[in-house]
Amino acid sequence: MSVTRTKPQPAPAVTAGASAPTGVRAWIRDLGMGMRFAAGSGREGWVRTILTAVGVGLGVALLLGAASVPYLTDHRSDRSSAREAADRMTLAGKIKRSDKTVLMRNTFTTFRDRSLEGRFVRAEGGRPVLPPGLGKLPGDHEMVVSPALRDLLDDPGARLLKERFRDYRVTGTIADAGLVSPRELFYYAGSDTLTTSDGGYRAAKFGSDLSEPLNALLMVLVVLICVVLLTPVAVFIGTAVRFGGDRRDRRLAALRLVGADTRAVRRIAAGESLFGALLGLAVGTVFFLAVRQLVAVVDVDKVSAFPSDVRPVPVLAALIVVAVPLSAVLVTVLSLRSVAIEPLGVVRGGVPRRRRLWWRLLLPVTGIGILLAIGRVSSTDQDINAYAIATGATLALVGLSTLLPWLLESVVARLRGGPVPWQLATRRLQLSSGTAARAVSGITIAVAGAIALQMMFASMHDDFNRVTGQDPHRAQLTVSSLAGDGRLAQRMIDDFRATKGVQSVIGTVSTYATRPGPVPEGEIQPTTTISVGTCATLRELARVGSCRDGDTFVSHTGDRKMNDWVDESARPGKPVDVGPGDGRKSSQILWTLPADARTVRARPSPTDDKVDGILATPGAIDIAKLTEATTTAMVQIDPAVPDAEEYVRNTAAHIDPMLDVMSIKAVDRDKQYASIARWLQIGAAATMALIAASMLVSTLEQLRERKRLLAALTAFGTRRRSMAWSVLWQTAIPVALGLGLAIGGGLGLGYVMTRMIDKRVTDWWVFAPLAAGGAALIAVVTLLSLPPLWRMMRPDGLRTE
Incomplete structure (x- = not known):
């Protein structure tokens, strides 16, 4: 009797064998299986999926909003241009009157x-x-x-x-x-x-583009703003798809029992993340559509929009739809490289390796190198390399987020001893510093970018915020009319003085005064101005000294050439022509400057104008003769009277609806600069809200992961106060290191960007309020995480199935 011995054959594995799909088919099968697990893995799985979907959805909504900005600005510009008169600037005065004009x-x-x-x-x-x-x-x-x-x-x-x-x-x-x-x-x-x-x-028709091209310096600023606002969003989406990773790893270990190999398990895990990301796309789209309806009724910092104009650029929208799920798959697969998932529910982290520094430094160094290679940008440049600037700034900021895990690991590894809350926090960070670093990477990038932006804003402040020299203490409003005469001027002065809240009025009637007589061929007719006002008004325009009605003066500004030109026309005892100045003798209106007219020195008016020429009081000239005059009134209002400025504007509208009323301002702000600053505030508020939400969701997810541990610590007598302080320290340490890294990186990036626009740094302390904002964010997140913490410390947290 013989016995034949054969080599035992292993049982066929689920993912092995000749019939097992490979390549793309394997990816499709395993991703689909992971999506089914995410949708049908019970309450715990759905909690993780919902957290991921909400996190990704917030980021997607912000990305869709950013992708709508080009379409929105174009349509706003088109709407504005459509109502402007065509050829107004090029054919001014040449359009003939017709039945349609x-x-x-x-x-x-x-x-x-x-x-x-x-x-x-x-x-x-x-x-x-x-x-x-x-x-x-x-x-x-x-x-x-x-x-x-x-x-x-x-x-x-x-x-x-x-x-x-x-x-x-x-x-x-x-x-x-x-x-x-x-x-x-x-x-x-x-x-x-x-x-x-x-x-x-x-x-004769409508539709004219009167918009001005964006200044090159402002274009650089806009590029940096886009990078600063959107990079934290991308980082946050990458963090959101990893919510609940520890529990997922333990759950996926059971798949090894049915023969799934490590690569298949990673693909299945990626499928779970893909499901959350796809759900996040849907949630983000719903968020975006809801907010889009609100922009029509909510006036955010004086900015609103038609919902139909808030539409993502198709190419950018398609990029978001593809990039978000793809990033979810890649992030999950890469994050599992250091995790050993074995049968029987065993999950072991790979052998801890010290994080390498060289490639983390390579990113910001490369980014700064690109920015330095661009060279200087001036306001007169017609074109800038926006893609290179965006690439360099993005690498610099992303490089800071890659440095944070290495910095956090290096610091917490050296922390020893201390109170119980401190030890609980530091030990947790020593065991899993990567999760904490990911949670605060967004705020690190945001603060660093904000510091660079503030440095750029401060350096170019004087270029777009012009000191006018006007004195709003002497007058706050100026009212002018292109068509006026003496009677209108007197009415303006009388009506404004009688207006509620008005303290004083500086009113003048001005017209040209030319020297009569023939002029040699090739020479210009000597011309100056004559300004008529009361003695109180003239004292605001020149140092006239003693004055009474009927007096006249010749005002000099201090410029010798201009003074000589004034004296060519304003000759005491000689006539001047105050008529229309059309060259016809029949339209001349001659008035003789009294021989006793004194020469005085002009002083800046409240609008910072120095008025030279002839100054006359109403008793010296019949202002009714000044048929081609302009009328101006500078009004000083009482700040103690509510709505005093509105009363003045109402009076002006009742005198003549076409009177121009302008505010006297010490600083004149460029409209494009102001618009960019306004949009930056809106974008920054949205980004900071997203960062706060991401930190809160991440903290809650970490607490949920440690629910049993927290309950066990409480059961062993750990005080609730110690647990609360441990949560605070666990949030504060990474944020403090992140803020320190952001301050250094932000100052460096800001210096390079300021150098690029050929400016100098005017304020090195711009980081102080931003750091304070980061500290406030820590406090807010900690306070909001305390109620869930108390709930998870209950004894029922020890229950398991």
Whole structure:
């Protein structure tokens, strides 16, 4: 009897064998299995999936919002351009009157810091062209207003604004096509007295691009803003897909019992993350669509938008849809390289290796090198290498986030002893510093980028915030009319002085005064100005000394050439022509400058203008003769009177609706610069809210992972206060190190960017408020995590199945 011995054959594995799929088919099968596990793994699995979906969804919503900015700005610009008169700048004065032409005049006003813009219109024929949003032009003393302005006029709290337009009847509403945004305060007002001589211009059609190209320095700033706001979002999405990794690893170890190899398990884990990421895409889209509807009714820092304009650029939207799930798969697969998942539920971390520093330094060094290689950028440059700037800044900021895990590991490895809360926190960080580093990497990037931005803003502040030299202490408003005469000037002075809240009025009537007589061929007729005002007014314009009605003066500014030119016309005892100055002798209006006119030194007016030429009091000249004069009134208001400025604007509107009322400001801020700063504030607020949410979600996830451990510590007598302090230290240590790294990296990046725009650093302490904000964020996250902490410390946390 013989026995044949054969070699035992292993049982076929699930993922092995000739029939087992390989390559792409294996990926598809395992990713699908992981998605089914995520959807059907019970309460614990769904908690992790929901956390991932919410985290990814917040990031996706912000990315979709950022992807909508190009479309939004283009449409806002298109809407603004569509209502501008075509060829206004190139064919000014050359458009002939016709049955279709319209006379227009731009007007601006404010109401309690809210800007209103409008157009006075007058049809010159029976078939006038219409601006977008209008069915017909308003008639004389009629108005067509935007919906937001209509609501404001109906508001009982805007009684003063309604009083300003009391002479106009609202006859219609401007459609969306004629508005830049739904909250814009805009109107068209009809006027039968509008002419080209009082600032009107003729329009034969609409649609003209009057926008200015963005300054090169501001373009660099915009590129850096995009990098600073979006890089933390990308980092946060990468962190969100790893929520609940420890529990997932233990659960996936059971798959080894049915023959799944390590690579298959990693792919299945990636499938779970993929499911959360896809769900996050859906959640983010819902968030985005919800917020998109709010932008029409919520005026965020005076910025609103039509929902139809908030639309992601298709290419960018497609990139987000592809990149988010792909990053979820890659991050999961890479994170499992150091984890050994074995049968029977055994999960062992790989042999701890000290994190390498060289490649972490390579990223920021490469980024800084790219920025230095770009060279200097000046405001006159026509084109900049935006992609190189974005790449360099992104590498520098991402490099800081890669340095943080190495720094945190190196620091906590040396921490020993201390109180119980400190030991609990440091021991946890020593065991798993990577999770804590990932949680604060977003705030590290955000603070570093914010420091660089603030350094750039401070360095270019003087370029876009011009000191006007105006003195708002002497007067706060200036009112002017292109078409005026002595009677209008006197009415302005009298009415403004009688206006509630007005302390004083500086009113003048000005016109040109030319030296009469023939002029040699090739020479210019000697010309100066004559300004008529009371003695009190003239004292604001020159150092006249003693003055009484009937006196005249010759004002010099101190410039010798200008003084000589004034003296060519203003000759005491000699006549000057104060007529229209059209060269015809019949239209001359001669007035003789008294022989006793004194020469005085001009002083800056409240608007920082030095008025030279002839200064005269009303008793010295009949101001009714000054038919081609301009009228100006500078008004000083009482700050103790509420709405004093609104009363002045109302008075001006009742004198003449076309009077220009301007605020006297010590600093004039560039509109493009102000717009960028405003959008930065909105974006920064959204990014910081996302970072706060990410830190909170990450903290809650870490607490959920350690639910049994927390309950066990409590059962052994650990005080609740010690547990709370341990959570605080566990958050504070990584954030403190991250902030320190952000301060150093941000100052370095800010210096390089400031050098790029050929400026010098004006403030090295811009990081102080940002660091304080980071500390406040720690406190907020800790306080919000305490209620879940108390709940997880209950004895039922020891229950297991």
